[in-house]
């Protein structure tokens with residue numbers, strides 16, 4: 001049993017959907033396909049939901065028309081008249097339900113996370129219909145399934161957490177019989193079902209997570225993430241133009257990369273695969289014959305494999321006057337972060353043992369609100385709270401490499417030589433990533449320099465030298 005997940009670009013047009021269906025048909029049965037919404041449609045749906053809440057009727061109509069058009073365009077991939085008619089009527093039902101959901105939001109005059117999830121799910125649902133129809137039109141028995149009856153979650157709408165036990169039971173009951181009957185099952189990514197059966201979502205980019213969740217639930221032998229890049233690269237190719245495919249990485253490395261901003265994998269993707277030792281492969285629908293990246297338990301070598309950046313963070317520094325109050329202060333800070341639902345990216349205790357630094361997701365109200373709240377909650381401990389916005393973390397990921405003091409020294413030296421202020425640094429306890437907080441505006445430069453330092457030297461031994469970002473190199477040498 002293989003799971004194949006296709007991202008937004010890979011199902012974003014009739015041509016791409018056709019290519020994806022060809023890739024599916026080339027895999028042996030049994031197989032389970034997970035689809036995202038067509039690229040851009042999730043954003044259109046969210047915009048329509050917000051416009052409905054603000055009673056912007058004309059804008060809602062315009063957005064809904066754009067969504068219908070997009071689906072109609074992608075639907076031309078269905079190369080069989082009967083299948084196309086059937087798919088169009090199923091799409092009509094989804095679009096009618098969308099209109100009703102938007103009308104409910106307009107009537108309420110506010111957009112709840114529950115309504116938002118119900119609305120955005122339309123994108124994945126439409127693509128599951130279209131993928132199944134395309135496969136059938138090409139001669140492969142296929143059915144679509146909406147994941148609200150398969151992936152069981154809690155009711156944290158917008159960022160639901162899966163219930164693996166219920167998901168496994170539902171997969172056995174709903175998915176397994178279809179697979180046993182020789183069907184290719186096409187499941188919507190991104191969405192799940194709350195205990196009251198309402199539609200939930202797993203968070204933006206969550207279809208990767210859906211793929212490993214369902215893969216673990218049906219004991220898949222492999223999960224393939226088909227996307228628009230030829231694997232996990234040594235850096236985001238949009239930022240570093242000579243980034244290269246990393247042929248093999250460990251679960252830990254993939255997890256750290258995703259955690260620190262490599263968008264190619266949703267941050268939670270790896271965990272379900274680790275639990276059952278399922279290999280995950282990242283492959284390109286634009287180059288389906290290339291080997292891509294294989295993610296398994298073992299690391300290949302102890303060098304830095306990739307560098308990444310995560311933006312949109314806040315750096316909180318708490319100075320505690322009395323060492324004996326440290327634990328109490330930490331407990332209070334975590335309580336506040338937990339109560340406000342703020343994600344913590346990393347925590348460190350800095351050189352002075354009374355200083356704690358927290359890298360957290362940006363929050364509404366930003367530093368002023370957070371500082372006020374923490375100062376009030378921690379008043380008795382007389383702590384000093386400093387808060388910096390527009391922070392990014394840059395990370396150099398490589399199992400083993402991060403454990404070497406020389407690598408940490410080199411990592412910090414590169415940044416300081418280039419006048420990139422390191423706001424906080426830590427060697428992750430996992431020894432998989434070297435991490436520094438830097439001003440967000442300098443993150444791209446930091447990534448480029450770290451790529452030059454840690455990755456470029458590996459190219460020479462791999463296969464000749466590659467074109468270099470000479471501008472950046474020259475700049476770094478000038479500063480150095």
Ligand code: ADP
Nearest residue numbers: 007008009227228229232233235236262263264
């Ligand atoms: P999909 O729609 O298929 O899920 P995404 O846009 O979510 O695709 O993820 C793929 C994108 O991730 C790539 O186009 C690339 O710009 C970005 N990316 C960021 N870091 C990396 C990296 N280290 N390796 C590969 N891609 C990366």
Ligand code: ASP
Nearest residue numbers: 036042190204205206207
């Ligand atoms: N369509 C969803 C999003 O845009 C989920 C995904 O693509 O993985 O966030």
Ligand code: MG
Nearest residue numbers: 007205263264
């Ligand atoms: Mg994605």
